[in-house]
Amino acid sequence: MHINSKDNPRVKLFRKLLSSKKAREEHGLFAVEGARNCVDTAYEAVCGRIKVHSVFYTQTALTKYKNTLKTDTLFSCTRPEDVFEISDELAKKMTDEGNSQGIYMIVFKVDLPFVAEYIDKNGKYLVLDNLQDPGNLGTLLRTADAVGVSGVVMTDNCVDLYNPKVVRSAMGSTTRLDLFVVDNFLNVATLFDELGIVTNAAVVRNGENITEFDFDRPCAVVIGNEGKGLPKEHSDICKNRVTISMHGNIESLNAACAGTIILWEMFRGGSHG
Secondary structure, three states: OOOOOOOHHHHHHHHHHOOOHHHHHHHHHEEEEHHHHHHHHHHHHHHHOOOOOEEEEOOOHHHOOOOOOOOOOOOOOOOHHEEEEOOOOHHOOOOOOOOOOOEEEEEEEEOOOOOOHOOOOOOEEEEEEOOOOOHOOOOOHHHHHHHHHOOOEOOOOOOOOHHHHHHHHHOOOHHHHOOOEEEHHHHHHHHHOOOOOEEEEEOOOEEEEEOOOOOOOOOEEOOOOOOOOOOHHHHOOOOOEEEEEOOOOOOOOOOOHHHHHHHHHOOOOOOOO
């Protein structure tokens, strides 16, 4: 099917989902942009992990990416009547980014209920507490995907998981990970405790050095807000505190940098010390 007008209902829905958290919550949908991001998302739909609402593509994009990306998945990830060819001109109007890659999707939200049924009792988890920067969240999702975490939990008003900047910077990881959005940090800590998953608060000082800490067990590391870190009442709830030992002239790292280092250490293997 062809769409040429920016007033088409599906195009208008895509634009709303890009710009409005309220619209994303109301419809239970989010927008995906970019050739690789969309192709990776389509693959997850073909594998049955997620559901795709709509696909938009230009002939120019298919020609450009046919030898580098599996663009055929765009046509098998949902019903044929939900796949739309659009003009290059319309593609440029669908994005706020300066450079349109000519492929877009509308996808059903992917976060799971935070209940025991969806938690791996032998797993390792990343918990993000009131993280506010979309780039940091996207980077940490991608890192979590790379090291193989069992899931990522976002608590206490983290930046919207489906913010387009998060989705872009996560580069497909949004649809590959088990993701949970929970209002109350205490609920997270309580369920993990019940399941025998040890919670470890990442703190700037007075924690056990991550290179000496034993991550070789079911556990979760908790990363706090970029400016304020973890609230004391949240770090006090956690079973342990861990710290990245700093040897230079700065006291702390960006949340995404710190999270990446701790995640790598979590999965390095074995007990340290």
